[in-house]
Amino acid sequence: MADTLTVTDNRTGKTYELAINDGTVKAIDLRDIKVDEEDFGLMVYDPAFKNTAACRSSITLIDGDKGILRYRGYPIEQLAEQSTFLEVAYLLLWGELPSKSELDSWVNEVTHHTYVHQYVLRGMEGFKWDAHAMGKVVSMLGTLSTFYGDSKKVRDPKVRREHIVKIIAKMPTIAAWCYRHMLGRPYIYPDNELSYAGNFMNMLFRMAEPRYKPDPIIERALDVLFILHADHEQNCSASAARAVGSAETDPYCSLAAASAALYGPLHGGANEAVLRMLREIGSVSEIPAFIEGVKKRERRLMGFGHRVYKNYDPRARIIKGLAHQVFEVTGKNPLLDIALELEKIALDDDFFVSRKLYPNVDFYSGLIYQSIGFPVEFFPVLFAIPRAAGWLAQWKEMLEDPEQKIARPRQIYTGYDERPYVPVDER
Numbered sequence: 001m002a003d004t005l006t007v008t009d010n011r012t013g014k015t016y017e018l019a020i021n022d023g024t025v026k027a028i029d030l031r032d033i034k035v036d037e038e039d040f041g042l043m044v045y046d047p048a049f050k051n052t053a054a055c056r057s058s059i060t061l062i063d064g065d066k067g068i069l070r071y072r073g074y075p076i077e078q079l080a081e082q083s084t085f086l087e088v089a090y091l092l093l094w095g096e097l098p099s100k101s102e103l104d105s106w107v108n109e110v111t112h113h114t115y116v117h118q119y120v121l122r123g124m125e126g127f128k129w130d131a132h133a134m135g136k137v138v139s140m141l142g143t144l145s146t147f148y149g150d151s152k153k154v155r156d157p158k159v160r161r162e163h164i165v166k167i168i169a170k171m172p173t174i175a176a177w178c179y180r181h182m183l184g185r186p187y188i189y190p191d192n193e194l195s196y197a198g199n200f201m202n203m204l205f206r207m208a209e210p211r212y213k214p215d216p217i218i219e220r221a222l223d224v225l226f227i228l229h230a231d232h233e234q235n236c237s238a239s240a241a242r243a244v245g246s247a248e249t250d251p252y253c254s255l256a257a258a259s260a261a262l263y264g265p266l267h268g269g270a271n272e273a274v275l276r277m278l279r280e281i282g283s284v285s286e287i288p289a290f291i292e293g294v295k296k297r298e299r300r301l302m303g304f305g306h307r308v309y310k311n312y313d314p315r316a317r318i319i320k321g322l323a324h325q326v327f328e329v330t331g332k333n334p335l336l337d338i339a340l341e342l343e344k345i346a347l348d349d350d351f352f353v354s355r356k357l358y359p360n361v362d363f364y365s366g367l368i369y370q371s372i373g374f375p376v377e378f379f380p381v382l383f384a385i386p387r388a389a390g391w392l393a394q395w396k397e398m399l400e401d402p403e404q405k406i407a408r409p410r411q412i413y414t415g416y417d418e419r420p421y422v423p424v425d426e427r
């Protein structure tokens with residue numbers, strides 16, 4: 001017998017049987033629960049979607065209580081240890097790990113789409129030198145959509161694939177150009193002999209040398225950070241990509257919307273906020289006073305807490321290990337001691353323990369980025385590059401899902417009832 005939920009409406013005394021599938025009841029089934037024929041029927045009220053599944057997805061699994069993250073079933077720890085970002089992007093997008101020949105041709109395809117139309121740079125030149133890099137990324141994605149009018153054919157799988165490749169290939173180029181613009185340095189073009197992360201470093205850091213040689217430890221660290229940030233199921237930015245994409249908007253504009261969501265300090269902007277917070281704390285001796293301020297709710301401990309993880313974020317654990325490898329090359333980040341002590345004190349304090357507040361992905365990533373030499377405003381861009389793979393996988397899955405339609409939530413109207421318009425001189 002199928003699982004059901006029996007509900008009694010105490011307003012009418014009527015009883016209803018609702019089907020339970022995959023641990024959910026369908027919100028639309030509640031519509032049958034009415035006090036009379038005129039009644040619209042029951043809705044669910046769920047601000048911030050705290051308990052609403054908006055889709056079926058086979059991409060990423062998070063078990064927040066156990067601190068588990070898997071892409072297409074593969075544990076994040078194994079992917080971070082053994083895979084590469086481009087292989088992970090393939091896995092997220094197409095559902096399986098590629099064979100050797102599939103991987104070679106995928107890498108080759110992405111590598112040969114890294115160049116960006118020269119006219120895009122004209123848009124870049126319009127920005128003030130100190131414009132925030134994320135604002136530029138959002139605009140550049142919108143700009144790219146104007147170069148690829150056919151990307152609007154979102155129902156055509158061939159067109160979708162073509163633009164998925166273009167976006168993954170061009171994200172590092174756009175990001176690197178945003179960085180060079182910020183520093184007033186000449187733009188560097190892609191070097192197709194280098195890896196995805198290595199070429200990104202080339203476009204960021206190359207100066208007068210004829211050929212840029214990335215440091216292998218930093219190159220691998222960036223690639224691992226890209227793997228860790230590639231997807232995180234139905235978060236704020238993935239939901240933005242899905243919602244905007246559900247209107248059949250092209251993928252560039254759908255990803256511009258997702259990037260805008262990521263820009264916020266409660267989401268991808270948190271790594272930037274962590275660095276600012278650590279700098280403001282300034283020394284280990286100031287931590288107790290800072291923690292007291294957090295407990296008095298004067299501020300939040302950035303890089304701590306998560307809507308889904310109620311345990312240590314598995315990505316934070318990997319990044320903490322990675323930080324030590326990077327510091328072997330760059331020298332230790334002086335803020336590391338403050339971060340380690342802050343974590344120790346918070347994990348021992350009942351305020352944080354009782355609320356299950358643990359370090360999230362952003363707590364240590366900023367320290368690595370800063371040691372590599374990135375300014376804090378650039379941190380969310382380093383998150384957006386790999387997350388483009390996740391956004392595209394979510395966008396593609398949404399379009400291929402026959403149950404999906406244009407996203408259109410309901411509301412509880414709390415405004416005035418009908419009232420007559422009053423001319424301005426009578427108000």
Ligand code: CMC
Binds near residue numbers: 266270
């Ligand atoms: N510092 C202090 N208190 C906190 C924090 C924090 N970082 N996070 C949550 N709380 C408290 C909050 O005050 C509340 O306490 P009470 O129940 O007594 O009012 C309780 O914990 C639950 O908080 P919430 O705001 O209901 O939790 P949420 O699920 O809505 O928020 C969050 C999740 C990530 C927005 C929040 O934890 C936060 O603001 N963290 C700091 C920002 C951050 O690091 N964001 C990165 C998230 S991971 C990467 C990403 O998603 O992009």
